[in-house]
Amino acid sequence: MDLVTVSDLTKQYRNGVLANNGISLCIQEREVFGLLGPNGAGKTTLVRQILGLSRPTSGSIRIAGVDIVADPLAAPRLCSFQPQGNVPMDGLTPTQAISLIGRIRGLSRGDAMARTRFLLDRLDMAEWATRRTQTLSGGVGRLVGFCLAAVAPGRVVVLDEPTNDIDPRRRRLLWDEVRALADGGAAVILVTHNVLEAERAVDRVAIVDNGRVVACGSPAALKASFAGVVRLELIVDSSSGVDGMPSTFTLHERVGNRVVIDVPVADAALALSWATTLREAGAVEEFRLGPATLEDAYLGSTVHVRAEAEPLGAA
Amino acid sequence: MILTWLRGYGLMVQWEWTRMLTWLPFLAAIQTILGGGTILGFAFLVPDINSTTAAYLATGGPLLALAAIGLAVMPGMVSEARSRGTFDFMQSLPLPPLTYPVAMLAVLIAVALPGMVLALVIAVLRFHFVLHPSPLLIPAVALVGLTATAIGFMVALLTPNGTLANLAGNLMLFFTLLFSPINFPPDRLPSWLAAVHRGLPIQYMADLFRGTLTGGGGLALAFLVVGGWCIAALTTATSLSARRA
Numbered sequence: 001m002d003l004v005t006v007s008d009l010t011k012q013y014r015n016g017v018l019a020n021n022g023i024s025l026c027i028q029e030r031e032v033f034g035l036l037g038p039n040g041a042g043k044t045t046l047v048r049q050i051l052g053l054s055r056p057t058s059g060s061i062r063i064a065g066v067d068i069v070a071d072p073l074a075a076p077r078l079c080s081f082q083p084q085g086n087v088p089m090d091g092l093t094p095t096q097a098i099s100l101i102g103r104i105r106g107l108s109r110g111d112a113m114a115r116t117r118f119l120l121d122r123l124d125m126a127e128w129a130t131r132r133t134q135t136l137s138g139g140v141g142r143l144v145g146f147c148l149a150a151v152a153p154g155r156v157v158v159l160d161e162p163t164n165d166i167d168p169r170r171r172r173l174l175w176d177e178v179r180a181l182a183d184g185g186a187a188v189i190l191v192t193h194n195v196l197e198a199e200r201a202v203d204r205v206a207i208v209d210n211g212r213v214v215a216c217g218s219p220a221a222l223k224a225s226f227a228g229v230v231r232l233e234l235i236v237d238s239s240s241g242v243d244g245m246p247s248t249f250t251l252h253e254r255v256g257n258r259v260v261i262d263v264p265v266a267d268a269a270l271a272l273s274w275a276t277t278l279r280e281a282g283a284v285e286e287f288r289l290g291p292a293t294l295e296d297a298y299l300g301s302t303v304h305v306r307a308e309a310e311p312l313g314a315a
Numbered sequence: 316m317i318l319t320w321l322r323g324y325g326l327m328v329q330w331e332w333t334r335m336l337t338w339l340p341f342l343a344a345i346q347t348i349l350g351g352g353t354i355l356g357f358a359f360l361v362p363d364i365n366s367t368t369a370a371y372l373a374t375g376g377p378l379l380a381l382a383a384i385g386l387a388v389m390p391g392m393v394s395e396a397r398s399r400g401t402f403d404f405m406q407s408l409p410l411p412p413l414t415y416p417v418a419m420l421a422v423l424i425a426v427a428l429p430g431m432v433l434a435l436v437i438a439v440l441r442f443h444f445v446l447h448p449s450p451l452l453i454p455a456v457a458l459v460g461l462t463a464t465a466i467g468f469m470v471a472l473l474t475p476n477g478t479l480a481n482l483a484g485n486l487m488l489f490f491t492l493l494f495s496p497i498n499f500p501p502d503r504l505p506s507w508l509a510a511v512h513r514g515l516p517i518q519y520m521a522d523l524f525r526g527t528l529t530g531g532g533g534l535a536l537a538f539l540v541v542g543g544w545c546i547a548a549l550t551t552a553t554s555l556s557a558r559r560a
Binding site: 048051053072073075076077079080081083084085087088089090091092096097100101103104105106132148 | 323326327329330333334335336337338399400401403404406407408409410412557
Protein backbone atom coordinates (compact mmCIF):
# COMPACT_ATOMS: atom_id res chain seq x y z
CA MET A 1 0.00 0.00 0.00
CA ASP A 2 1.23 3.50 -0.77
CA LEU A 3 1.91 5.16 2.56
CA VAL A 4 3.56 8.35 1.34
CA THR A 5 2.37 10.11 -1.81
CA VAL A 6 4.24 13.17 -3.01
CA SER A 7 2.69 14.93 -6.02
CA ASP A 8 4.26 17.62 -8.14
CA LEU A 9 6.13 19.06 -5.18
CA THR A 10 7.97 22.33 -5.71
CA LYS A 11 9.96 24.26 -3.15
CA GLN A 12 11.46 27.61 -4.02
CA TYR A 13 13.30 29.49 -1.29
CA ARG A 14 12.89 33.21 -0.83
CA ASN A 15 16.35 33.79 -2.32
CA GLY A 16 15.08 32.23 -5.55
CA VAL A 17 16.81 28.85 -5.22
CA LEU A 18 14.59 26.13 -6.67
CA ALA A 19 15.38 23.25 -4.30
CA ASN A 20 12.62 20.87 -5.43
CA ASN A 21 11.15 21.11 -8.91
CA GLY A 22 7.99 19.09 -9.58
CA ILE A 23 8.84 15.95 -7.57
CA SER A 24 6.33 13.07 -7.57
CA LEU A 25 6.92 9.85 -5.60
CA CYS A 26 5.04 7.00 -3.94
CA ILE A 27 6.59 5.13 -1.02
CA GLN A 28 5.09 1.94 0.32
CA GLU A 29 4.76 0.22 3.65
CA ARG A 30 7.48 -2.35 4.41
CA GLU A 31 9.79 -0.71 1.91
CA VAL A 32 13.26 0.80 2.27
CA PHE A 33 13.22 3.69 -0.17
CA GLY A 34 16.52 5.36 -1.02
CA LEU A 35 16.87 9.01 -1.99
CA LEU A 36 20.19 9.31 -3.78
CA GLY A 37 21.76 12.39 -5.20
CA PRO A 38 24.80 14.64 -5.09
CA ASN A 39 25.28 17.29 -2.40
CA GLY A 40 22.75 20.09 -2.80
CA ALA A 41 20.43 18.00 -5.00
CA GLY A 42 17.38 18.78 -2.81
CA LYS A 43 17.12 15.51 -0.85
CA THR A 44 17.08 17.04 2.63
CA THR A 45 14.68 19.77 1.49
CA LEU A 46 12.32 17.04 0.26
CA VAL A 47 12.33 15.07 3.52
CA ARG A 48 11.95 18.24 5.63
CA GLN A 49 8.69 18.87 3.79
CA ILE A 50 7.56 15.26 4.28
CA LEU A 51 8.27 15.75 8.01
CA GLY A 52 6.11 18.91 8.05
CA LEU A 53 9.15 21.03 9.00
CA SER A 54 9.03 23.11 5.84
CA ARG A 55 6.10 24.21 3.71
CA PRO A 56 6.13 23.43 -0.04
CA THR A 57 5.72 26.28 -2.52
CA SER A 58 3.23 24.08 -4.39
CA GLY A 59 2.21 20.44 -4.68
CA SER A 60 0.89 17.95 -2.16
CA ILE A 61 2.16 15.42 0.39
CA ARG A 62 -0.06 12.72 1.89
CA ILE A 63 1.01 10.30 4.59
CA ALA A 64 -1.50 7.54 5.41
CA GLY A 65 -4.20 9.71 3.85
CA VAL A 66 -3.33 12.81 5.92
CA ASP A 67 -2.61 16.02 4.02
CA ILE A 68 0.71 17.10 5.54
CA VAL A 69 0.78 20.46 3.74
CA ALA A 70 -2.55 21.48 5.30
CA ASP A 71 -1.78 19.87 8.68
CA PRO A 72 2.01 19.84 9.26
CA LEU A 73 1.54 19.19 12.98
CA ALA A 74 0.17 15.71 12.12
CA ALA A 75 3.58 14.70 10.73
CA PRO A 76 5.34 14.17 14.11
CA ARG A 77 2.81 11.47 15.04
CA LEU A 78 3.32 9.68 11.71
CA CYS A 79 7.06 10.07 11.19
CA SER A 80 10.22 9.57 13.21
CA PHE A 81 13.42 11.23 12.11
CA GLN A 82 17.20 11.02 12.30
CA PRO A 83 18.58 14.41 11.20
CA GLN A 84 21.77 14.80 9.18
CA GLY A 85 23.68 16.33 12.10
CA ASN A 86 24.04 14.61 15.46
CA VAL A 87 21.54 15.81 18.05
CA PRO A 88 23.58 17.23 20.97
CA MET A 89 22.89 15.13 24.02
CA ASP A 90 25.82 16.23 26.18
CA GLY A 91 25.12 15.20 29.74
CA LEU A 92 22.76 12.38 28.76
CA THR A 93 23.88 8.77 28.39
CA PRO A 94 22.69 6.91 25.27
CA THR A 95 20.35 4.83 27.46
CA GLN A 96 18.80 7.96 29.00
CA ALA A 97 18.48 9.78 25.67
CA ILE A 98 16.96 6.88 23.74
CA SER A 99 14.50 5.83 26.44
CA LEU A 100 13.38 9.46 27.04
CA ILE A 101 12.65 9.93 23.34
CA GLY A 102 10.85 6.57 23.34
CA ARG A 103 8.60 7.82 26.14
CA ILE A 104 8.04 11.18 24.42
CA ARG A 105 6.96 9.17 21.37
CA GLY A 106 4.38 7.39 23.51
CA LEU A 107 6.02 4.26 24.98
CA SER A 108 5.62 3.38 28.65
CA ARG A 109 8.71 3.64 30.86
CA GLY A 110 9.18 -0.16 30.83
CA ASP A 111 8.67 -0.56 27.09
CA ALA A 112 11.00 2.36 26.31
CA MET A 113 13.74 0.86 28.47
CA ALA A 114 13.29 -2.63 26.98
CA ARG A 115 13.38 -1.31 23.41
CA THR A 116 16.45 0.85 24.23
CA ARG A 117 18.34 -2.16 25.61
CA PHE A 118 17.30 -4.22 22.58
CA LEU A 119 18.61 -1.63 20.08
CA LEU A 120 21.86 -0.99 21.97
CA ASP A 121 22.42 -4.73 22.10
CA ARG A 122 21.64 -5.26 18.40
CA LEU A 123 24.05 -2.48 17.42
CA ASP A 124 26.69 -3.84 19.81
CA MET A 125 26.85 -0.61 21.80
CA ALA A 126 26.89 -2.00 25.33
CA GLU A 127 30.22 -0.36 26.16
CA TRP A 128 28.75 3.12 25.58
CA ALA A 129 25.27 2.51 26.98
CA THR A 130 25.80 4.41 30.22
CA ARG A 131 28.59 6.76 29.18
CA ARG A 132 27.85 10.49 28.95
CA THR A 133 27.54 11.41 25.29
CA GLN A 134 29.96 14.38 25.22
CA THR A 135 32.78 11.83 25.33
CA LEU A 136 31.42 9.77 22.42
CA SER A 137 32.86 9.77 18.90
CA GLY A 138 30.95 11.01 15.86
CA GLY A 139 30.15 7.47 14.73
CA VAL A 140 28.70 6.47 18.10
CA GLY A 141 26.68 9.69 18.13
CA ARG A 142 25.35 8.68 14.71
CA LEU A 143 24.29 5.25 16.03
CA VAL A 144 22.53 6.89 18.98
CA GLY A 145 20.80 9.22 16.50
CA PHE A 146 19.53 6.19 14.62
CA CYS A 147 18.22 4.69 17.86
CA LEU A 148 16.32 7.95 18.61
CA ALA A 149 14.44 7.47 15.32
CA ALA A 150 14.03 3.72 15.79
CA VAL A 151 13.08 3.42 19.47
CA ALA A 152 9.39 4.11 18.80
CA PRO A 153 9.36 4.23 15.01
CA GLY A 154 6.69 6.23 13.17
CA ARG A 155 4.83 4.69 10.24
CA VAL A 156 7.44 6.55 8.21
CA VAL A 157 11.05 6.54 9.40
CA VAL A 158 13.30 9.16 7.79
CA LEU A 159 17.04 8.55 8.10
CA ASP A 160 19.32 11.29 6.76
CA GLU A 161 22.80 9.85 6.11
CA PRO A 162 22.59 7.27 8.94
CA THR A 163 25.89 5.49 8.26
CA ASN A 164 28.32 8.43 8.15
CA ASP A 165 31.39 7.87 10.37
CA ILE A 166 30.26 4.37 11.45
CA ASP A 167 32.73 1.47 11.39
CA PRO A 168 32.12 -1.26 8.77
CA ARG A 169 31.01 -3.93 11.22
CA ARG A 170 28.39 -1.77 12.94
CA ARG A 171 27.28 -0.49 9.53
CA ARG A 172 26.14 -4.02 8.75
CA LEU A 173 24.36 -4.27 12.09
CA LEU A 174 22.71 -0.91 11.36
CA TRP A 175 21.50 -2.07 7.93
CA ASP A 176 19.97 -5.13 9.61
CA GLU A 177 18.02 -2.85 11.95
CA VAL A 178 16.93 -0.62 9.04
CA ARG A 179 15.56 -3.73 7.35
CA ALA A 180 13.88 -4.79 10.62
CA LEU A 181 12.06 -1.41 10.74
CA ALA A 182 10.64 -2.05 7.26
CA ASP A 183 9.74 -5.64 8.13
CA GLY A 184 7.88 -4.24 11.14
CA GLY A 185 5.61 -2.35 8.71
CA ALA A 186 7.29 1.06 8.41
CA ALA A 187 8.19 2.88 5.23
CA VAL A 188 11.87 3.76 5.63
CA ILE A 189 13.14 6.78 3.67
CA LEU A 190 16.89 6.66 3.45
CA VAL A 191 18.73 9.79 2.35
CA THR A 192 22.28 9.13 1.26
CA HIS A 193 24.98 9.84 -1.25
CA ASN A 194 26.69 6.55 -0.50
CA VAL A 195 25.42 4.74 -3.59
CA LEU A 196 27.27 1.44 -3.28
CA GLU A 197 25.99 0.91 0.22
CA ALA A 198 22.45 1.91 -0.68
CA GLU A 199 22.36 -0.64 -3.49
CA ARG A 200 22.38 -3.48 -0.97
CA ALA A 201 20.05 -1.84 1.52
CA VAL A 202 17.16 -0.41 -0.49
CA ASP A 203 14.17 -1.94 -2.25
CA ARG A 204 13.62 1.04 -4.51
CA VAL A 205 15.51 4.20 -5.11
CA ALA A 206 14.91 7.66 -6.54
CA ILE A 207 17.85 9.56 -7.94
CA VAL A 208 17.45 13.28 -7.28
CA ASP A 209 19.48 15.89 -9.08
CA ASN A 210 18.95 19.62 -9.37
CA GLY A 211 15.68 19.34 -7.47
CA ARG A 212 14.17 16.75 -9.82
CA VAL A 213 13.71 13.00 -9.76
CA VAL A 214 15.80 11.84 -12.71
CA ALA A 215 15.28 8.10 -12.21
CA CYS A 216 13.18 5.92 -9.94
CA GLY A 217 12.84 2.17 -9.52
CA SER A 218 14.53 -0.89 -8.02
CA PRO A 219 18.34 -0.94 -8.24
CA ALA A 220 18.00 -3.77 -10.79
CA ALA A 221 15.62 -1.71 -12.95
CA LEU A 222 17.90 1.31 -12.84
CA LYS A 223 20.79 -0.86 -13.98
CA ALA A 224 18.68 -2.33 -16.82
CA SER A 225 20.40 -0.14 -19.40
CA PHE A 226 23.56 -2.02 -18.46
CA ALA A 227 21.90 -5.43 -18.94
CA GLY A 228 23.99 -7.82 -21.01
CA VAL A 229 27.11 -5.83 -20.27
CA VAL A 230 29.87 -6.37 -17.73
CA ARG A 231 32.51 -3.87 -16.82
CA LEU A 232 36.22 -4.45 -17.19
CA GLU A 233 38.31 -2.02 -15.22
CA LEU A 234 42.04 -1.83 -15.93
CA ILE A 235 44.75 0.03 -14.08
CA VAL A 236 47.24 0.50 -16.90
CA ASP A 237 50.93 1.27 -16.84
CA SER A 238 50.95 5.00 -17.64
CA SER A 239 53.48 4.64 -20.49
CA SER A 240 51.49 2.07 -22.43
CA GLY A 241 48.01 2.03 -23.94
CA VAL A 242 45.60 -0.87 -24.24
CA ASP A 243 46.44 -2.26 -27.62
CA GLY A 244 44.60 -5.12 -29.24
CA MET A 245 41.20 -4.55 -27.60
CA PRO A 246 38.74 -7.15 -29.05
CA SER A 247 36.30 -5.53 -31.49
CA THR A 248 33.16 -6.38 -29.48
CA PHE A 249 34.44 -4.33 -26.50
CA THR A 250 33.66 -0.61 -26.14
CA LEU A 251 35.83 1.87 -24.31
CA HIS A 252 33.56 3.48 -21.69
CA GLU A 253 35.98 6.00 -20.21
CA ARG A 254 39.61 6.60 -19.42
CA VAL A 255 40.54 8.72 -16.40
CA GLY A 256 44.27 8.89 -15.74
CA ASN A 257 45.58 5.35 -15.73
CA ARG A 258 42.12 3.88 -15.02
CA VAL A 259 40.40 2.47 -18.09
CA VAL A 260 36.77 1.27 -18.03
CA ILE A 261 35.59 -1.00 -20.84
CA ASP A 262 32.07 -2.32 -21.53
CA VAL A 263 32.13 -6.03 -22.43
CA PRO A 264 29.17 -8.11 -23.71
CA VAL A 265 28.35 -10.81 -21.13
CA ALA A 266 29.04 -13.51 -23.74
CA ASP A 267 32.62 -12.25 -24.04
CA ALA A 268 33.37 -12.23 -20.30
CA ALA A 269 35.74 -15.19 -20.62
CA LEU A 270 37.54 -13.47 -23.49
CA ALA A 271 37.87 -10.30 -21.36
CA LEU A 272 39.38 -12.30 -18.56
CA SER A 273 42.02 -13.95 -20.72
CA TRP A 274 42.80 -10.68 -22.55
CA ALA A 275 43.29 -8.82 -19.28
CA THR A 276 45.45 -11.63 -17.90
CA THR A 277 47.66 -11.46 -20.99
CA LEU A 278 48.01 -7.69 -20.59
CA ARG A 279 49.00 -8.08 -16.98
CA GLU A 280 51.55 -10.74 -17.75
CA ALA A 281 53.02 -8.44 -20.38
CA GLY A 282 53.27 -5.70 -17.74
CA ALA A 283 50.90 -3.30 -19.56
CA VAL A 284 48.28 -3.58 -16.84
CA GLU A 285 48.96 -3.46 -13.10
CA GLU A 286 45.64 -4.88 -12.01
CA PHE A 287 42.14 -5.46 -13.34
CA ARG A 288 38.62 -6.13 -12.15
CA LEU A 289 35.71 -7.70 -14.02
CA GLY A 290 32.18 -7.30 -12.64
CA PRO A 291 28.58 -6.32 -13.30
CA ALA A 292 27.60 -2.66 -13.61
CA THR A 293 26.67 -1.14 -10.25
CA LEU A 294 24.00 1.29 -9.13
CA GLU A 295 26.79 3.84 -9.01
CA ASP A 296 27.19 3.50 -12.78
CA ALA A 297 23.45 4.12 -13.23
CA TYR A 298 23.61 6.96 -10.73
CA LEU A 299 26.55 8.69 -12.39
CA GLY A 300 24.88 8.20 -15.77
CA SER A 301 21.65 9.90 -14.62
CA THR A 302 23.13 12.77 -12.64
CA VAL A 303 25.85 13.71 -15.11
CA HIS A 304 23.32 13.67 -17.93
CA VAL A 305 20.84 15.92 -16.11
CA ARG A 306 23.47 18.30 -14.82
CA ALA A 307 24.64 19.03 -18.34
CA GLU A 308 21.04 19.59 -19.41
CA ALA A 309 19.93 21.70 -16.46
CA GLU A 310 22.97 23.91 -16.05
CA PRO A 311 21.68 26.81 -18.23
CA LEU A 312 18.69 27.27 -15.88
CA GLY A 313 21.13 28.29 -13.17
CA ALA A 314 19.08 26.44 -10.56
CA ALA A 315 22.02 24.62 -8.98
CA MET B 316 -5.31 15.86 26.45
CA ILE B 317 -3.88 18.04 29.22
CA LEU B 318 -2.39 14.96 30.87
CA THR B 319 -0.69 13.96 27.60
CA TRP B 320 0.70 17.47 27.32
CA LEU B 321 1.94 17.52 30.91
CA ARG B 322 3.58 14.10 30.43
CA GLY B 323 5.37 15.26 27.28
CA TYR B 324 6.36 18.52 28.95
CA GLY B 325 7.71 16.71 32.01
CA LEU B 326 9.81 14.41 29.82
CA MET B 327 11.17 17.35 27.83
CA VAL B 328 12.12 19.14 31.08
CA GLN B 329 13.86 15.93 32.16
CA TRP B 330 15.80 15.90 28.85
CA GLU B 331 16.92 19.54 29.19
CA TRP B 332 17.61 19.23 32.92
CA THR B 333 19.83 16.16 32.52
CA ARG B 334 21.58 17.80 29.58
CA MET B 335 22.37 20.89 31.64
CA LEU B 336 23.23 19.00 34.83
CA THR B 337 26.96 19.06 34.00
CA TRP B 338 26.92 22.86 33.72
CA LEU B 339 24.48 23.49 36.51
CA PRO B 340 26.98 24.26 39.31
CA PHE B 341 28.81 26.80 37.08
CA LEU B 342 25.61 28.41 35.82
CA ALA B 343 24.16 28.66 39.33
CA ALA B 344 27.42 30.12 40.66
CA ILE B 345 27.52 32.77 37.91
CA GLN B 346 23.86 33.66 38.47
CA THR B 347 24.49 33.97 42.20
CA ILE B 348 27.55 36.17 41.78
CA LEU B 349 25.71 38.36 39.26
CA GLY B 350 22.60 38.64 41.44
CA GLY B 351 24.47 39.50 44.62
CA GLY B 352 27.04 41.62 42.82
CA THR B 353 24.43 43.77 41.09
CA ILE B 354 22.93 44.85 44.40
CA LEU B 355 26.33 45.61 45.96
CA GLY B 356 27.48 47.32 42.76
CA PHE B 357 24.43 49.60 42.68
CA ALA B 358 25.34 50.73 46.16
CA PHE B 359 28.59 52.16 44.72
CA LEU B 360 26.71 53.77 41.82
CA VAL B 361 24.20 55.42 44.16
CA PRO B 362 26.17 56.23 47.32
CA ASP B 363 23.48 57.76 49.57
CA ILE B 364 21.01 54.97 48.94
CA ASN B 365 17.95 54.99 51.19
CA SER B 366 15.82 51.96 51.97
CA THR B 367 13.04 52.95 49.47
CA THR B 368 15.53 53.21 46.61
CA ALA B 369 17.16 49.99 47.79
CA ALA B 370 13.81 48.21 47.78
CA TYR B 371 13.24 49.42 44.21
CA LEU B 372 16.63 48.09 43.14
CA ALA B 373 16.23 44.78 44.93
CA THR B 374 12.72 43.99 43.73
CA GLY B 375 13.68 44.88 40.16
CA GLY B 376 16.40 42.21 40.28
CA PRO B 377 14.27 39.11 39.62
CA LEU B 378 12.66 40.79 36.60
CA LEU B 379 16.06 41.61 35.13
CA ALA B 380 17.18 38.01 35.65
CA LEU B 381 14.06 36.65 33.89
CA ALA B 382 14.37 39.23 31.11
CA ALA B 383 17.98 38.14 30.59
CA ILE B 384 16.88 34.50 30.34
CA GLY B 385 14.03 35.19 27.94
CA LEU B 386 15.50 37.93 25.77
CA ALA B 387 19.21 37.06 25.70
CA VAL B 388 19.74 33.39 26.60
CA MET B 389 16.67 31.98 24.83
CA PRO B 390 17.26 33.46 21.33
CA GLY B 391 20.89 32.32 21.51
CA MET B 392 20.02 28.77 22.51
CA VAL B 393 17.16 28.41 20.01
CA SER B 394 19.26 29.85 17.16
CA GLU B 395 22.07 27.47 17.99
CA ALA B 396 19.63 24.56 18.03
CA ARG B 397 18.30 25.67 14.63
CA SER B 398 21.73 25.85 13.03
CA ARG B 399 22.78 22.47 14.49
CA GLY B 400 19.62 20.67 13.38
CA THR B 401 18.50 19.95 16.97
CA PHE B 402 15.53 22.21 16.47
CA ASP B 403 14.31 20.14 13.49
CA PHE B 404 14.61 17.02 15.62
CA MET B 405 12.67 18.59 18.50
CA GLN B 406 9.98 19.80 16.07
CA SER B 407 9.73 16.25 14.71
CA LEU B 408 8.62 14.93 18.12
CA PRO B 409 4.89 14.58 18.79
CA LEU B 410 4.72 17.45 21.28
CA PRO B 411 2.80 20.77 21.23
CA PRO B 412 4.70 23.59 19.44
CA LEU B 413 6.28 25.50 22.35
CA THR B 414 7.17 22.53 24.54
CA TYR B 415 10.90 22.77 23.81
CA PRO B 416 11.46 26.47 24.69
CA VAL B 417 9.09 26.30 27.66
CA ALA B 418 10.99 23.25 28.97
CA MET B 419 14.24 25.22 28.59
CA LEU B 420 12.60 28.07 30.56
CA ALA B 421 11.76 25.78 33.50
CA VAL B 422 15.38 24.62 33.69
CA LEU B 423 16.80 28.14 33.31
CA ILE B 424 14.51 29.51 36.04
CA ALA B 425 15.63 26.71 38.33
CA VAL B 426 19.23 27.69 37.60
CA ALA B 427 18.57 31.39 38.19
CA LEU B 428 16.52 30.93 41.36
CA PRO B 429 19.37 30.70 43.92
CA GLY B 430 20.90 33.90 42.53
CA MET B 431 17.58 35.77 42.70
CA VAL B 432 16.98 34.72 46.29
CA LEU B 433 20.53 35.53 47.35
CA ALA B 434 20.32 38.99 45.76
CA LEU B 435 17.18 39.73 47.76
CA VAL B 436 18.72 38.45 51.00
CA ILE B 437 21.84 40.57 50.49
CA ALA B 438 19.70 43.63 49.76
CA VAL B 439 17.58 43.12 52.87
CA LEU B 440 20.65 42.69 55.09
CA ARG B 441 22.61 45.54 53.55
CA PHE B 442 19.86 48.17 53.26
CA HIS B 443 17.59 47.23 56.15
CA PHE B 444 14.15 46.96 54.60
CA VAL B 445 11.59 44.22 55.09
CA LEU B 446 10.09 41.86 52.47
CA HIS B 447 6.66 40.26 52.74
CA PRO B 448 6.64 37.70 49.91
CA SER B 449 3.11 36.65 48.89
CA PRO B 450 2.11 33.32 47.26
CA LEU B 451 1.20 35.36 44.15
CA LEU B 452 4.95 35.61 43.55
CA ILE B 453 4.86 32.14 41.95
CA PRO B 454 2.29 32.95 39.22
CA ALA B 455 4.09 36.27 38.72
CA VAL B 456 7.41 34.48 38.02
CA ALA B 457 5.68 32.01 35.67
CA LEU B 458 3.79 34.72 33.80
CA VAL B 459 6.81 36.98 33.35
CA GLY B 460 9.09 34.07 32.46
CA LEU B 461 6.66 32.76 29.85
CA THR B 462 6.16 36.18 28.28
CA ALA B 463 9.90 36.86 28.06
CA THR B 464 10.53 33.36 26.69
CA ALA B 465 7.82 33.63 24.04
CA ILE B 466 9.23 36.99 22.92
CA GLY B 467 12.78 35.62 22.87
CA PHE B 468 11.60 32.59 20.91
CA MET B 469 9.93 34.85 18.33
CA VAL B 470 13.18 36.80 18.00
CA ALA B 471 14.98 33.51 17.29
CA LEU B 472 12.43 32.45 14.66
CA LEU B 473 12.29 35.83 12.93
CA THR B 474 16.05 36.36 12.64
CA PRO B 475 17.96 34.44 9.99
CA ASN B 476 20.95 33.48 12.18
CA GLY B 477 22.29 33.25 15.70
CA THR B 478 24.42 36.39 15.55
CA LEU B 479 21.46 38.59 14.60
CA ALA B 480 19.22 36.84 17.15
CA ASN B 481 21.76 37.56 19.91
CA LEU B 482 22.08 41.15 18.76
CA ALA B 483 18.32 41.74 18.69
CA GLY B 484 17.84 40.02 22.06
CA ASN B 485 20.61 42.03 23.71
CA LEU B 486 19.24 45.28 22.29
CA MET B 487 15.85 44.52 23.86
CA LEU B 488 17.55 43.60 27.12
CA PHE B 489 19.54 46.86 27.07
CA PHE B 490 16.33 48.87 26.60
CA THR B 491 14.69 46.92 29.43
CA LEU B 492 17.67 47.45 31.70
CA LEU B 493 18.27 51.17 31.23
CA PHE B 494 15.17 52.83 29.82
CA SER B 495 12.40 51.05 31.68
CA PRO B 496 10.94 51.88 35.08
CA ILE B 497 12.17 48.74 36.79
CA ASN B 498 14.82 50.00 39.18
CA PHE B 499 13.31 53.50 39.43
CA PRO B 500 9.77 54.96 39.43
CA PRO B 501 8.20 55.83 36.02
CA ASP B 502 7.94 59.58 36.85
CA ARG B 503 11.70 59.90 36.29
CA LEU B 504 11.21 59.16 32.59
CA PRO B 505 10.39 61.84 30.01
CA SER B 506 6.62 61.93 29.55
CA TRP B 507 6.66 60.42 26.04
CA LEU B 508 8.71 57.44 27.18
CA ALA B 509 6.48 57.00 30.23
CA ALA B 510 3.51 56.99 27.82
CA VAL B 511 5.21 54.32 25.67
CA HIS B 512 5.72 52.23 28.79
CA ARG B 513 2.03 52.42 29.67
CA GLY B 514 1.44 50.29 26.56
CA LEU B 515 4.35 47.89 27.19
CA PRO B 516 4.38 45.10 29.80
CA ILE B 517 7.72 45.98 31.44
CA GLN B 518 6.55 48.36 34.17
CA TYR B 519 3.60 46.10 35.00
CA MET B 520 6.01 43.18 35.31
CA ALA B 521 8.08 45.29 37.73
CA ASP B 522 4.89 46.14 39.65
CA LEU B 523 4.11 42.41 39.92
CA PHE B 524 7.45 41.63 41.51
CA ARG B 525 7.44 44.67 43.75
CA GLY B 526 3.86 44.00 44.88
CA THR B 527 4.26 40.29 45.49
CA LEU B 528 7.61 40.75 47.30
CA THR B 529 6.64 43.67 49.54
CA GLY B 530 3.05 42.62 50.21
CA GLY B 531 1.54 45.62 48.43
CA GLY B 532 -1.98 45.20 46.99
CA GLY B 533 -3.73 46.44 43.84
CA LEU B 534 -2.04 44.05 41.42
CA ALA B 535 -5.17 43.25 39.40
CA LEU B 536 -4.28 45.67 36.59
CA ALA B 537 -0.66 44.42 36.47
CA PHE B 538 -1.77 40.76 36.31
CA LEU B 539 -4.32 41.67 33.63
CA VAL B 540 -1.85 43.55 31.40
CA VAL B 541 1.00 41.04 31.79
CA GLY B 542 -1.46 38.16 31.35
CA GLY B 543 -2.73 39.74 28.12
CA TRP B 544 0.82 40.18 26.82
CA CYS B 545 1.65 36.64 27.84
CA ILE B 546 -1.30 35.17 25.91
CA ALA B 547 -0.57 37.36 22.88
CA ALA B 548 3.13 36.42 22.91
CA LEU B 549 2.44 32.70 23.32
CA THR B 550 -0.19 32.72 20.55
CA THR B 551 2.08 34.60 18.15
CA ALA B 552 5.07 32.36 18.95
CA THR B 553 2.91 29.24 18.47
CA SER B 554 1.57 30.35 15.11
CA LEU B 555 5.06 31.46 14.01
CA SER B 556 6.54 28.07 14.86
CA ALA B 557 3.62 26.28 13.14
CA ARG B 558 3.91 28.46 10.02
CA ARG B 559 7.07 26.70 8.84
CA ALA B 560 8.94 28.64 6.21
